Amino acid sequence: MIEINNITKKYNPNKSNEFTALKELSLTFADGEMTAVIGKSGAGKSTLLHILACIDGYQQGEYKIDGILVKKFSECDLAHIRNEKIGMVMQDFALIEDFTALENVMLPLDFAQKKKSNRREVAINALRSVGMEKYANNYVNKLSGGQKQRVAIARAIVNNPGIILADEPTGALDSKTAAEIMEVFKSLNADGKTIIIVTHDIGIANQCNRVIEISDGVIISDNKNN
Ligand SMILES: Nc1ncnc2c1ncn2[C@@H]1O[C@H](COP(=O)(O)OP(=O)(O)OP(=O)(O)O)[C@@H](O)[C@H]1O
Ligand SMILES: [Mg+2]
Secondary structure, X not given: OEEEEEXXXXXXXXXXXXXXXXXXXXXXEOOOOEEEEEOOOOOOHHHHHHXXXXXXOOOEEEEEEOOEEOOOOOHHHHHHHHHHOEEEEOOOOOOOOOOEHHHHHHHHHXXXXXXXXXXXXXXXXXXXXXXXXXXXXXXXXXXXXXXXXXXXXXXXXXXXXXEEEEEOOOOOOOHHHHXXXXXXXXXXXXXXXXXXXXXXXXXXXXXOOEEEEEEOOEEEEEXXXX
8 A cells, every 4th residue: 555645845945946846745545556647747747656656755744655654764775665566667668778678677677685586587477468578589779669668567567566657658659559558557457456657648547446636736636437
C-alpha cells in the first residue's frame, strides 16, 4: 500500500522563482489497484509520479510504502526501493539506444542488492512477458515506438516490483499500439501489481479501476470505475 499525506512540492524553494507544484496532496493506493492520473499539462502529474518513484523529494508531508516512512530511508535505501519495490516507465522511455533490448532490461539487475546468477534468463522472461523476447538482441535504436515502450516496461518489471508507475506510456503511440500496451498493463495488474498511469487520454483512463484528476497541484476528483 502507498500512502501520501499532505505532500507539498516546491520547485526552486525560497527563490524568487519558487513554484508550488503539489499542494498538501493526500492519497492512498491499495495493493492491486490500477489507477489513472489525469489533468492538464502542468497540473503536477509527473511531479507526483516522481515523488512516488523516490526520484524526487518534497518539502512537506509524508510518504509511506507498506507502512514504512520513505523519508526515513537513507539515500542508499531509496535507491534500493526504487530498484526493487517500484518499477518506473518514463515518458521518454529513458532506454540506452545503442544497447540491445536485453542489455537494457538487464541493467536494473546489475544494481539489485540480491545479485542473481541467472540475470540473462530473468531479463529474457521480462521481455517475454511483454511479447519482446524475439527482439532481445536488437538494438533499441532500431525498434519502433511501441516496441521501445514494451522494452521500457520489461525493464520496469524485471526486479519483480509490486508497484509500477508509468508516465504517459501511450502518449507517443498510435491507437492500436496504445491498446496493446494497455493490455500489457492489465495483465500485470491481473498478476497483482499495483499500477499508476499518468495519461492525457480519457479512453486510457477509463480502462483503469480508478481515475484521479489533478489541477494546479490539487486533486479535483477521485472516482472508481465499475
Ligand atoms: N524542474 C522544475 N523546475 C521548475 N518548475 C518545474 C520543474 N518541473 C516541473 N515544474 C513545474 O511544475 C508544474 C508541474 O509540472 P509537471 O511536470 O508535474 O506537470 P504535468 O502535469 O506532468 O504536465 P504534462 O502533462 O505537460 O507532462 C509545471 O508548472 C512545471 O512548469
Ligand atoms: Mg508530465
